[in-house]
Amino acid sequence: MVTNDTPTAPRDRLPPLNALRNFEAVARRGSFAAAAADLHVTHWAVGKQIRLLEDWFGVPLFERQARGVVLTDEGAALLHDVSHAFDRLAAGAGRLGHRDAVRRVSGIVRVNAMPSFALCWLLPRLCDFQARYPDIDVRVTTTSRKLRYVGDAFDVGVRSGSEEGAGVVSRPLMPDQRLPACSPALLRRSPVHSVDDLRHHTLLHSTTTRTAWAQWLQGAGAADLRPARHAEYDHTYLQLAAAVEGLGVTLASLPLIERDLAAGRLVCPIAAPAWRALDYTLVVNADRAEDGAVSAFERWITGMAGQASGSSDAFQRS
Incomplete structure (x- = not known):
């Protein structure tokens, strides 16, 4: 009973x-x-x-x-x-x-995503997909190149911004909003109560986000702010890891740091403005769009993205 x-x-x-x-x-x-x-x-x-x-x-x-x-x-x-x-x-x-029918879906899905998205967002959630679809083999590769240069070596891709062209179906996956983020230990050493306090800190960059801080500072009304120093890393995930280790303040994509915020490894000391970068985009190889395994993965990642973008936890100020 x-x-x-x-x-x-x-x-x-x-x-x-x-x-x-x-x-x-x-x-x-x-x-x-x-x-x-x-x-x-x-x-x-x-x-x-x-x-x-x-x-x-x-x-x-x-x-x-x-x-x-x-x-x-x-x-x-x-x-x-x-x-x-x-x-x-x-x-x-x-x-x-449909539990039994779902479990009978089988096949291979080749997912090509940006390295930082794959490492920080996709892989931590992939065990959920495997539990739902144990007979689907997901093969993840990473590159930031346009998918038209990848050819047909992918079934589903995730990119920043739209991808148009023959043979692909593209639509927004979830918004990419960004806020300054850093480790709690860094704030204990040098608090950040306002945008102006960033002048006492190191601002962290990656090779693909060199202009992000300048755009955010302009939106925050502090275009002329000069930080203590700048530090640049090869990949966004290294930039985020540096922030976790207290090496400076990063302008972080909120979906990518959701787990770090929840675990207290990172905090967002300034709640606004949340800078809107290009949306994360889901790109599907049109030749594989009707495949059962590909369709299952597309539905799953769309649902997971909806949960992430609907959560307000990542926007809480610590």
Whole structure:
């Protein structure tokens, strides 16, 4: 017997679930007619369900306009909760109903990523993919070159910024926001309370991020700031490792230092501005896009990126 001691709301306080399904469809499509087509019912039936839900809550959920409907403030708040609830139901159903089918997916996925992304973001999460898809062999290679120069020697790639061209399908994976980061020990020696305090520190760079500090300082209104010194490293992951060791302050990509922030190896002493670099981009070899193993990896990495970009922990000021 399974028990759950977590307090739950009485079931009789739940709104009509079919009406919620109709509400989500109308909110997503922006019209009753489009929602009706999705749900394979009539326009009248959708309208009836929305009226039922509005009567249940006692507030209007949509504003009717000439070319469709828009959510009221109450409707927008409800959509946020309903969407999360439906997402959780879908995820649970997927795990329960397709667990065996997922495990039967097999094959090879050749992943080509930038070295720092592979080391700091992908590899720490790859065990999750292997647990979900034990029969898929993921082979990771690294380079920062444009994927058009890699040819067809990859199935899935991750790059900074868009990759366009024949034979590839490219779309944003997650945002790359950057903040100054350093070790707690460094702050104990020389605190950083404001941008101006950076003049007492060494600013860390890598060969691929030489202009990043200048752009961030300009956005912070301190374009003329002169630090105590500069130090440059061959790779971004060396730059981040130097920051962990207390050798200076780095302008860090927040997705890449998520584990270091959580473990307390790095902190972000200045909470703003968060400089937006080029998005991390997912690039799929069009010839392999329909392969089951490649599709599984694409879905997985997209889901993991969504969790990372939705987390607020990395933006917390220590």
